[in-house]
Amino acid sequence: MAGPLTPDPRPGTTATDAAPTEAASASVHLETAPPPSTARRALGVGRLLAVRLAGAVFVLWAVATITFLAVRAIPGDPAEAVLGGPGSQAGPDALAAARAQYGLDLPLGVQYLRYLGLLATGDLGTSFALHDDVAHVIAEQLPATLILTLVALVLAWVLALALAAWASRGGWGSRAVGGLLEITAAAVPHFWLGAVLIVLFSLTLGWLPAVSTSTPLGIVLPAVTLAIPLAGFLGQVMREQITDAVTSPFALSARARGEGSGGLFWRHALRHASLPAVTLTGWALGSLISGAVVVETLFARQGLGSTLYNAVRIRDVPVVIGVVLVVALVYVVVTILADLAERALDPRRRA
Amino acid sequence: MHRTPFRRTTAVASAAALTAVALLLAGCTASGGGAGSTPAGEPKEGGTLVYASGDAEPTCLDPHVGGNYPQALVATQYLEQLVTLDAEGNPVPWLADSWTVSDDGLTWDITVRSGVEFTDGTPLTSEAIAANVAHLQDPNTGSSTGYLAVQKIQSVEIVDDSTARLHLSSPDSALLESFSQPWLAIESPTALKRSKDENCASPVGTGPFVVSQWNRQQSIELDRNDAYASAPADATYTGPAHLEHIEWRFIPEAATRYAALASGEVDVIDNAQPDAIQQAEGNGSLVHLDAPRPGSSNRIELNSGQAPFDDEKVREAFIAAADVNPGIQSLFFGTAQRSYSPLSSVEPTAYSEPDLFDVDTDRANQLLDEAGWSARDSDGIRTKDGQRLTLRMPVSTNQSIPAEVSLFEQLQAAEKAVGFDIQLDQLDLSSWYGALAANDYELVSAPYTKVGPDVLRILYDSSGITPAPSGYFANHAKVDDPALDALLAQASATSDPAQRADLYQQAQRIVLEGYYILPLYDQQNHFLLRNDVEGVRTLAVSTPTFAEAWLDR
16 A cells, blocks of 8 residues: 555654654654744734634624524514414414514514624523523523534544544555445435434334433434434545555654554554544534434434424524524634644644 | 203213214224234223324413414323313313303303312312413413404303303304313413413313423423313213323424334324324234314315406316325325315214216316316416416425325326416425415415314305404405305304204305315324223314323233
8 A cells, every 4th residue: 555665764763753754744843843932822822812702703793693684584473483383373462462572563673683782691582482591491402412412523533533544554445445435424414314223223123212312322323323424524534634644754664663554543644634633523513513403303302403493493583593693602612622722733823 | 041951960871872982983993903902901000101292392381372283282181171072073071060051142151060179279160261261362371272262252250169151242152162172271270370481381280190390392291190080071981090101202203203103112103194104004013093183174275366266167177177086095095085075074064075076177178268268388288368377386394294295296297187287385384374475376275173163164254364464364265255154154153053064064065066175185183002002082173182091011
């Protein structure tokens, strides 16, 4: 797989000693970059945070506004949500009372400003349908979704790494098969995959519950459903990085020093690939939360995803905006954290 | 005062006989898996039954608020009504012991049972009737279905502890049918005094179960009411429930719901789809319970308020070309029977006229020629003065299951043969309501559930053409016929059952013979049960009750 082995220029050196050579060839100047002063670093981080926070506020405002308008653009009457959705055959008097109760009879502009005013004070408002504080609704549902996404994220990384390790260590054939597997996995829709897993593991084999959230096993199928497409995507990116790493000169030198292919993968290639991985994880978390809408509905799981699905269905405007805002907030926070982590890992970014 | 012959003793006797009929009927409709299930022996006590609903999770557990089917399903387990309907559709005592109506139909005396307590300890008295009617009529409650049903009640007078006197603004022969619906269930007057939110989270009734916990987006937990003593007159078992607990879950995905049932994770599912029913019938451990909803049949309504269906010949041509039987047979795997009536087959006054719906494409072509739609364009679609014979049909994907959408597609093909261009537009529920409110349709299929033939007044009285401020109107066919209005008003004011049935049948004849609707089948209510679940039966609006159920395991 790798090119002809060249003799190591400095026999007897350890893997760590080889770092400059490795860094130079991979253009990661671990040692050659001048170490920035602590003050400069703090300033850089501070400025970054300030810019990012301002950006975050803007993003959240834009998300709130667009969502507010989008939900209002759906034909129908939000007052129906108060009365249990459009199927409730609501009478005109009941609708009028519901409108008055939630200020839905006010002009749209006034409703928008009132809503923004509430948001500015951190109040997400009251759900039309659930007759409960939106913040409370979200606080109730968020843990279930976070647990699901975190389990799925870990699972996706394990699957992606396992596949990448297997494919990068084999020959041309296993790389091709690995690539095909990754593309297929990345392209599989959650809905279809979940249905297949239910039929296979719940209906046919009877090993795992299709819906139960009362047992810990209930998380397995939803998490796998979310993890497989993500693992396919992560695997594709990782494999490129790893293949790149294991065929580059520093890897050849490590190999020549007697490093086995396992050691090469875990000690060198993975470190090389860790930078894009951090960025990808931030992105993945966001994509997992949106995937949760489908998966939670399919597996009848409690969580933000099914809350959002139900709220959109009956036009419960405050809940829709609240959930979308929280997801946007998670996205923004994770992106900032990923950025900071990258700076910590990559000396070039600190300069 | 004219006294109806319904005293409790006679009621119980006739109810016992009727229960036998009902059980026979249940035996006929419960099919599949029957061979594998052991005959029901002595009921076993205890256990948890897991119910999985495909309907949406209610936003309020008190069916007075709003008032839709998901609420009716779950509320049947913890709330009870004044009356219920026996197998023949006659009201029999439940929380009400007896009732009398004055000769002018304007005064009703309703006596409640003695010795019954709500689960919060409040005794059941006539005060409960007054408090519940007031709650339904209060605009702040936000009641829709229940509100419409008690509109004619002007005031409630407390005669004594057990008797309430209802004063009506005009006679209402549908009053008892209305009181049999879960949307008019009787709740504790003490509990109704709490805030709306509190009452939504834990409504208090007299039912066999009580709401113990509501985990949103997950389940409603129901515990046995150990003091239960108010079974309806047609019950075969009257003590506290055998089941100790019910876990009420929401599984919106049909395939997941069926998988959960087949793998034994849940015991009962509703909204079983035709393919799942067929699978279940080949599965020895599952039982199918078919409980069509009362009220209207599932039908396609022809908008007669605008061209081209303002011309009766065009309507007749559409009906004559409508070949739906093969589609119903193939798409529903024999789980749906063709209907030829505006009313559900469970309505005793339902009137059918199958001959009107014989397929005759020659006749359809001739009628369209006569109506002036004689030219055809290059697609084979008929035209008149340059206008294509286009029919817009908004389809609600929330209400029409995939098999039904396929049926509409088959109808589209059949109608194209005679020159109709049906444009199916699949929409979510809100957009679908929007299309109806904007009058952007020539064809529509809209379900409506209400106990009794008075549903005809809601669907076909000309007053139902004018949309309410919300945009909602029920007369989608835009039937505007003074003779029909008069019949429906007369039927509503008539308490003599035979005369009433006759009036409603005349009304149905006008709807059918005017080619305003294409009846398809009963509103589907299919339940699948594990075969070790015994003693399940359905009440007035075809909601299952687990008051007599037990687990044979």
